[in-house]
Amino acid sequence: MERNVNIGRRDFLAILFPHSPLYICLFYILWQLRWEMSIMNSRTKVVSVQGITWMALLIALQMVLSKLSIGSNMMQVGFSFIAVGLLGYYFGPVKAGIANVLADIISHTIMATGGSFFLGFTLTALVSGVIYGYMLHNHKVTVLRTFITVLLITVIVNTGLNTLWIHMMTNVPYLTLLVPRIAKEAFSLVYQTGLLFIVLRWIDNSKFNRIDR
Secondary structure, three states: OOOOOOOOOOOHHHHHHHHHHHHHHHHHHHHHHHHHHHHHHHHOOOOOHHHHHHHHHHHHHHHHHOOOEEOOOOOOEEOHHHHHHHHHHHHHHHHHHHHHHHHHHHHOOOOOOOOOOOHHHHHHHHHHHHHHHHHHOOOOOOHHHHHHHHHHHHHHHHHHHHHHHHHHHHOOOHHHHHHHHHHHHHHHHHHHHHHHHHHHHHHHOOOOOOOOO
16 A cells, blocks of 8 residues: 555644554563663674675565565565564564664665655564564574564554554544454464464574574
């Protein structure tokens, strides 16, 4: 769906307040991000040239995969989550969140295919990177952890935040948008868990599992 913003003069906080449970989760994620950044600053961690190179490659991969999908709008299979998952796996919540924001901004400026830039989806990119990084970085790859990671993305990001942004852009009632998305997101939960686990398990057992770690 195009990012054509049509909010008018409605109070932004008045729009968000009815969905406060979602934003409690969002606040917790951002609090965790602030904590991770303080830890990084205290350790004065420096990203290696190899790490920057791989991060740039994964950002490019995410932008390419975001343009690829299979199926109709109602049951669409995308693949960009794999690149974001890899960013989280390798670089942790802070760097993955920042890298995913950069990918979103570049995708909708340099590689724009229509529609206007909307800040809400940039926030979505940040939260996605943070969740993947927090759940996957320096953790053993298991089916359960992968499932919980994708479940958090599905509930907080895809079903929650993205539905809210579309509601704000189109003025269509939130519940009217939410109901038909449930089946789509349930399907996405299954195939994304499977694909992400296969990719991460292969990488975890290969020579590529120590980049910038």
